[in-house]
Amino acid sequence: xxxxxxxxxxxxxxxxxxxxxxxxxxxxxxxxxxxxxxxxxxxxxxxxxxxxxxxxxxxxxxxxxxxxxxxxxxxxxxxxxxxxxxxxxxxxxxxxxxxxxxxxxxxxxxxxxxxxxxxxxxxxxxxxxxxxxxxxxxxxxxxxxxxxxxxxxxxxxxxxxxxxxxxxxxxxxxxxxxxxxxxxxxxxxxxxxxxxxxxxxxxxxxxxxxxxxxxxxxxxxxxxxxxxxxxxxxxxxxxxxxxxxxxxxxxxxxxxxxxxxxxxxxxxxxxxxxxxxxxxxxxxxxxxxxxxxxxxxxxxxxxxxxxxxxxxxxxxxxxxxxxxxxxxxxxxxxxxxxxxxxxxxxxxxxxxxxxxxxxxxxxxxxxxxxxxxxxxxxxxxxxxxxxxxxxxxxxxxxxxxxxxxxxxxxxxxx
Amino acid sequence: xxxxxxxxxxxxxxxxxxxxxxxxxxxxxxxxxxxxxxxxxxxxxxxxxxxxxxxxxxxxxxxxxxxxxxxxxxxxxxxxxxxxxxxxxxxxxxxxxxxxxxxxxxxxxxxxxxxxxxxxxxxxxxxxxxxxxxxxxxxxxxxxxxxxxxxxxxxxxxxxxxxxxxxxxxxxxxxxxxxxxxxxxxxxxxxxxxxxxxxxxxxxxxxxxxxxxxxxxxxxxxxxxxxxxxxxx
Amino acid sequence: xxxxxxxxxxxxxxxxxxxxxxxxxxxxxxxxxxxxxxxxxxxxxxxxxxxxxxxxxxxxxxxxxxxxxxxxxxxxxxxxxxxxxxxxxxxxxxxxxxxxxxxxxxxxxxxxxxxxxxxxxxxxxxxxxxxxxxxxxxxxxxxxxxxxxxxxxxxxxxxxxxxxxxxxxxxxxxxxxxxxxxxxxxxxxxxxxxxxxxxxxxxxxxxxxxxxxxxxxxxxxxxxxxxxxxxxxxxxxxxxxxxxxxxxxxxxxxxxxxxxxxxxxxxxxxxxxxxxxxxxxxxxxxxxxxxxxxxxxxxxxxxxxxxxxxxxxxxxxxxxxxxxxxxxxxxxxxxxxxx
Numbered sequence: 001x002x003x004x005x006x007x008x009x010x011x012x013x014x015x016x017x018x019x020x021x022x023x024x025x026x027x028x029x030x031x032x033x034x035x036x037x038x039x040x041x042x043x044x045x046x047x048x049x050x051x052x053x054x055x056x057x058x059x060x061x062x063x064x065x066x067x068x069x070x071x072x073x074x075x076x077x078x079x080x081x082x083x084x085x086x087x088x089x090x091x092x093x094x095x096x097x098x099x100x101x102x103x104x105x106x107x108x109x110x111x112x113x114x115x116x117x118x119x120x121x122x123x124x125x126x127x128x129x130x131x132x133x134x135x136x137x138x139x140x141x142x143x144x145x146x147x148x149x150x151x152x153x154x155x156x157x158x159x160x161x162x163x164x165x166x167x168x169x170x171x172x173x174x175x176x177x178x179x180x181x182x183x184x185x186x187x188x189x190x191x192x193x194x195x196x197x198x199x200x201x202x203x204x205x206x207x208x209x210x211x212x213x214x215x216x217x218x219x220x221x222x223x224x225x226x227x228x229x230x231x232x233x234x235x236x237x238x239x240x241x242x243x244x245x246x247x248x249x250x251x252x253x254x255x256x257x258x259x260x261x262x263x264x265x266x267x268x269x270x271x272x273x274x275x276x277x278x279x280x281x282x283x284x285x286x287x288x289x290x291x292x293x294x295x296x297x298x299x300x301x302x303x304x305x306x307x308x309x310x311x312x313x314x315x316x317x318x319x320x321x322x323x324x325x326x327x328x329x330x331x332x333x334x335x336x337x338x339x340x341x342x343x344x345x346x347x348x349x350x351x352x353x354x355x356x357x358x359x360x361x362x363x364x365x366x367x368x369x370x371x372x373x374x375x376x377x378x379x380x381x382x383x384x385x386x387x388x389x390x391x392x393x394x395x396x397x398x399x400x401x402x403x404x405x406x407x408x409x410x411x412x413x414x
Numbered sequence: 415x416x417x418x419x420x421x422x423x424x425x426x427x428x429x430x431x432x433x434x435x436x437x438x439x440x441x442x443x444x445x446x447x448x449x450x451x452x453x454x455x456x457x458x459x460x461x462x463x464x465x466x467x468x469x470x471x472x473x474x475x476x477x478x479x480x481x482x483x484x485x486x487x488x489x490x491x492x493x494x495x496x497x498x499x500x501x502x503x504x505x506x507x508x509x510x511x512x513x514x515x516x517x518x519x520x521x522x523x524x525x526x527x528x529x530x531x532x533x534x535x536x537x538x539x540x541x542x543x544x545x546x547x548x549x550x551x552x553x554x555x556x557x558x559x560x561x562x563x564x565x566x567x568x569x570x571x572x573x574x575x576x577x578x579x580x581x582x583x584x585x586x587x588x589x590x591x592x593x594x595x596x597x598x599x600x601x602x603x604x605x606x607x608x609x610x611x612x613x614x615x616x617x618x619x620x621x622x623x624x625x626x627x628x629x630x631x632x633x634x635x636x637x638x639x640x641x642x643x644x645x646x647x
Numbered sequence: 648x649x650x651x652x653x654x655x656x657x658x659x660x661x662x663x664x665x666x667x668x669x670x671x672x673x674x675x676x677x678x679x680x681x682x683x684x685x686x687x688x689x690x691x692x693x694x695x696x697x698x699x700x701x702x703x704x705x706x707x708x709x710x711x712x713x714x715x716x717x718x719x720x721x722x723x724x725x726x727x728x729x730x731x732x733x734x735x736x737x738x739x740x741x742x743x744x745x746x747x748x749x750x751x752x753x754x755x756x757x758x759x760x761x762x763x764x765x766x767x768x769x770x771x772x773x774x775x776x777x778x779x780x781x782x783x784x785x786x787x788x789x790x791x792x793x794x795x796x797x798x799x800x801x802x803x804x805x806x807x808x809x810x811x812x813x814x815x816x817x818x819x820x821x822x823x824x825x826x827x828x829x830x831x832x833x834x835x836x837x838x839x840x841x842x843x844x845x846x847x848x849x850x851x852x853x854x855x856x857x858x859x860x861x862x863x864x865x866x867x868x869x870x871x872x873x874x875x876x877x878x879x880x881x882x883x884x885x886x887x888x889x890x891x892x893x894x895x896x897x898x899x900x901x902x903x904x905x906x907x908x909x910x911x912x913x914x915x916x917x918x919x920x921x922x923x924x925x926x927x928x929x930x931x932x933x934x935x936x937x938x939x940x941x942x943x944x945x946x947x948x949x950x951x952x953x954x955x956x957x958x959x960x961x962x963x964x965x966x967x968x969x970x971x972x973x974x975x976x977x978x979x980x981x982x983x984x985x986x
Contacts, residue, residue, distance in 0.1 A: 064871060065873070114868065114869070116870070159536075181595075182594070183595060184596070214520075215524045215527075247507070281449055287445075332619070332914055333910055336617070336619045336623070337623075339616055348591065349593075368593055374540065381548070382548060382581070385547075386549065386581055389548060390550050390551045392550075393552075394550075394552060394566070407545075411544050412542075413537040413898075440658075463797070463833075463834045478859070534890075534893035535893070537893070537898075538918075539893075542897060543917060543921055546920055546922060580920065619910075619914075622910060625954065625958065626930055628954055629770050629909065630768075631720075631724050631957070632950045632953045633771075634770070635721075635724050636770075636949075636950070643665065644668075644669075645677075645679055647679040
C-alpha cells in the first residue's frame, strides 16, 4: 500500500547519494588498558614491541574501513609467552593517539570499520606484559579509499549479464519475426469463453486493472490484455465497464479500447465513459467498484494487475453476484484469495506470459524467454548442486564436494 | 479529555464493525472520517518530511551550533534543485496540453527503480535462494562436540522430508513457470506437482491471513472490553 | 414495529448499557469479569454444540445467514478473554533461532530495531515490539530505533513506554541517548536502507526528539551497518522485511531477524531457510512464543486463547461451508483449471 506514496518520495532520495561529508569522529577508549590493572608485581616482565605494523585499505567498500596487520612481539611467539594482550591506538587527522581496541595475545590483525573518507588515520600497536608495555612505530597517516567495482561479486554480474544478453537476443529474434514458442496458459482460453458468456446473457463486462499506476509492470500487463479483450468486445458489441483508480491508467485504457474499436471498424461505438476514474484512495475505490458490481451485475469480471488488501473484497463481491471471474496478479500474498473466489487465476508470472502471448510484442516475448533461460540455469544448478553435495557428503567424494563449493561460491552474493 | 478520546475511538470502532450487519449511515460516517483523516495526515507528513525536511532545509540549511556555541555553517545542497525541478514537471499533468512533460520524471523514477530492483531481486530472490536450496539431503560430516571426532551424521526423518519438500517444491515450481515448453508428458507431470505445491503454499498463506485478521479483531476487542469498558483484566 | 425502529432500539440499548458499564468502571463499582474454569468449559461445550447443530442444519439444506458466522467468530474472540484457562504454547524453530541470536549477543551490543508498521497492524506487531524491547533493555543491549513508515517511531515510543514501565527495567536507570535512542522516521523506503549502509547519520541527522545525531553518545560512533551487532525489523508490508533483506542483509551483510504480520510471514520463510534472516516471529503466535522463551509474558500470551478459539470456529465454518457447497450442488459451469 505504501508504494503509492513512495513515488513522490523517491525523487528526493536519489539525490542524496552525494550528500554528507562528515569530517570529525571521536572514538572513545573502550575501557581501561591492561597496563592499568597489572601494577602490583614489582619485578618487571620486559617484552619486545610488535613489528612491521602495516595499514592497508579494506577492499570493495565505500571508504569505511582500514586493515591493520603486524608481526606479534617476539615474546608472544610461543604459547604461554609473556605477552598478555595488545591495544591498538589510533590518531585521527594527526591529533593525539587514543586507545581503540584491546586484543588477545597472538593477535596480528585488526579491521577498523566505520571510518570516513578524506580523513587521515594512523595507528600503533602496544604489547603488554603483566606490568610492562612496548609500543610499535606509528604508521604513516592514510585515508580509506572507495572502490567503484566490487570484484568479489563478479559472478553476480556474470550471471545477470548472461540473462540480460539472452533477453536482448530473444527480443531481437522476435523483432526479426522468428516464432518464439510460449506454452498455452490455461486461464487464457477462458477469456474468450467468459466474454462469450457476457454476450449470451446481454450483461456488461467489468475490467479492473489493479490499483497501482502505469509505472507498475502488472498494470502494463493488465492494459495489454485489455487490448485483446476489447477487440473481442468490439466484435461482439458488448458493454464494457472499467473503473480505475489512477488518472494515467484511465488515459492509457481509453486509448487502448478506442484503438480496438477502430480496428474492429466500429469507431462510433466507442465512448470515453467506458473507462471512468474513481479515486486514488484504496478503499474508496473498492467501495465504488463493489457498488458497480452489485448494481450492474456484470456477467464477467476481470481482476488483472496489482492488488493489495482489496483483493478478497472485490473477488468475494464478484462471486456473490455469480459473475465469471478471471483474476491475475504477481503479488503472492493476494493469490490465495483469487484462487479461492475466482474461476480462473493467472498465477504470478502467468500474468506477464499471458500479456506477452496475447500481444505478441517482441519486448515482452523476449523478456519472457530470457527469464526462462534464468529459470533453466537455476533448475540445472539446483539439481547438480544437490546431487553433488548429497553424494559428496554421503560417500565422502572429494570432487563432488568441490563442485558444491564452487556452486556455493558462484551463487553467494556476499 | 481522556474520556472523550476513548469514547470517540469506541464510537468509530463500533461504527466500522456495524458494516457486518449491513451498510448504514454510522458506518459511512466512520469510513469518511477515516478516509479524510488519513489523506490529510499523509499530506502533512509528506509535506513536512519532503518539501520542508529534505528540500527546504537542504537548500537553505538552518544555522546550527556546536557544543561551544559556535555557528556551524553547512553548504546548501544544490543537487536537490534537480529533484525539485522533476517534481514540478510532474505537475504538468494538470495542464492537458503539456501533460506529456510529466512522463519525463516518471521515466526517471521507473528507470532508477527498475535498476535498483533488478539487482536486489536478482541477488536476494534468485542467487541466494538457489544457493539456499543446494543442501545435502540425508546427512553430513560434522564434528561431534563431545568427542571432537569428525563423523557422518544422518539427518532425522523429519529433516530429510523437509529437505525433500524444499527441493521438490522449488524445482517443480520452476518447471511450472517455465513457459518455453508445453506441459506434456513427464514435463507436464512435473509441472502438475509444482502447481500442487503452489496450492498448498496458498492454503498456508490463507491460513496465516485468517490469523492476521483475527489478531486485528482481537486487538479491537481488547480495546472495547478492556480499555473502554474495563471488563478485561 | 418497523425494521428501522428495531435497529434504533438495539443501538440505543447498547449505548445505555455501555454508559452504565463505563460509569461503573470509572466509579469502581464494576470490575473485570472472569469465568471460573467450570463456567469456561460449559461455554466451550455450548459453542461446540451450536456449531454441530449448524452443521446438521446445513446438511439438511438450510443455509446459514452470513451474519451468524460473524456472530460466532465474535463470540469466539470475546469469550476467551474472560476464561480462566491457559493454553500450552509450542516454540517453533524460527522463534528459537531469534532467541538464540539475541542470547549470543554480549551486553552492550547495539541492536537496530526498525518499526515499519502503523496502527492498523499494531495488534499483531505491538506485542512483539514490547517484549523485544523489554528483553533488550533487561539484557543490557543498546537499542537504536528507527522507522521507514511515518507512524513507526510513534508505535516505537508506545512500545518503549510499555517496556520502561517494567519495574526491573526501571531499576536499571536507563538513559535516553545512552541506552536507547529513537531516530525517528525517514521517507524513501529501500533507498533509506541503501544509504544507511554507507552512512546512517546522513539519513537521520536528527533523532525523534530533535537532538543531533552526533550529540547522542549511543550512536555517535555508529557510522553504518558494520557497527550494528544485530537488527530486528517489525514489518507490516512495503517497505519491510523483504527490502531489509535485499539491501541490508544481502548487500551489507547485516545480521538480522524479523517480526512480521501473519499475512506476510509465509513469504519470509524462504529468507529464513536460505539463512538471510536469523529468526522470524510470525503474527501473534510468534509474539506469544517469544514471550514464553524470554519469560516475559505480555499481550501475545494474553491474546493467544482468543486466537486459538477463533481459529477453531473458522475451521468449523470451513467444514460447514464445504458441507453447504457439496449438498447444494451449486457449481458454476466448469471452465478447466477452476477451483
